[in-house]
Amino acid sequence: MRPRRATRPWAKAKAVGATLAVGAMITGAALPAFNPEITSVAAASAEVTTAASDFAQSYTSTDEIRAEIAPRGNFAATTPEEIKETRSRAVAAAIAAGMPLGSAMEIPVADRVVMPMADGTYTFTDGFGASRPGRSHLGQDFAAGVGTPINAAMTGCVSRSTESYQGYGVTIQIESIVDGQAVSTVYSHLNYGTRAVEVGDCVEAGQYIGDVGSTGYVFGSCLHFEVHINTVAVDPMPWLEKNVS
Structure with missing residues (x-):
């Protein structure tokens, strides 16, 4: 019977090393099957690191800095x-x-026109073309007591609403489309603090918009009413007689 050969220490270490090498090969082959993105993530990280490094190296204090604001999607x-x-x-x-x-904004089409004040609440005074210092009167005055309600003459949207507009005092202007034409109606000398609409608001024919006052350059209290067709002032009376329904 042959005597058992003693195992040398270096041989045991060599065997363990071989086992670990095989295990590493198996592990290396198995990892992609469990996480196929590891390689791409590592590569992307390397690219980002490299890009950041390149940017830092190339930047100087004289470079122009631009801020780009991305859209917030299709918010409505x-x-x-x-x-x-x-x-x-x-x-x-x-x-x-x-x-x-x-x-x-889209200006609405007015399908009907009404008087800007209720019957029996006013009397006509100065009309279109009446003499004024350095100019002529561009509207029709409806004399009435302070606080008398004023209504929108037609459907439209407000382009001016202010407590002070030159000699017009408290003024509202409304834009409409009538028979394919751009029509602006102006309501002036209203009483302070009575405006019921603001710029951008849209109104219906006959809707209350404020009260008669005596603001601006005016004697007594009245509504000064103007009509502009395609930006040109016209006599409101014939226009009202033709269109009021």
Whole structure:
């Protein structure tokens, strides 16, 4: 019987090393099957690191810095409050830039016209073309007591609403489309604090918009009413007689 050969220490270490090498090969072959993105993630990380390094090396204090604001997707106003706020911002921006109201919103077509004040609440005084210092009167005055209600003459959207507009005092202007023409109606000398509409609001024919006052350059209290067709002032009386239904 042959005596058992003693195992040398270096041989045992060699065997363990071989086992670990085989295990590493098996593990290396198995990892992609469990996580196929490891290689691509590592590569991407390396690219980002390299790009960041290149950017840092190439940047100088004289380089121009630009801020790019990405769009917020296809956001749209849905609630009445959001719609009104969005429209008001667009209208304010357009008017501030000297652009017409129609550049910021769709001007409605007016299918009927009404008198701006109720029957029996007013009397006619100065009419279109009456003499004024350095100019002629561009509208029709409806004399009435302070506080008498004023109504929109037709469906439209408000392009001006202010407590002070030159000699017109408290003034509202409304834009409409009538028979394919752009028609603006102006309501002036209203009483302070009675404006019921703001720029960007849309109104219906006969809707209350404010009260008669005596603001601006005027003697007594009245509504000064103007009609502009394609930006040209016309006599309101024949126009009202033709269109009021």
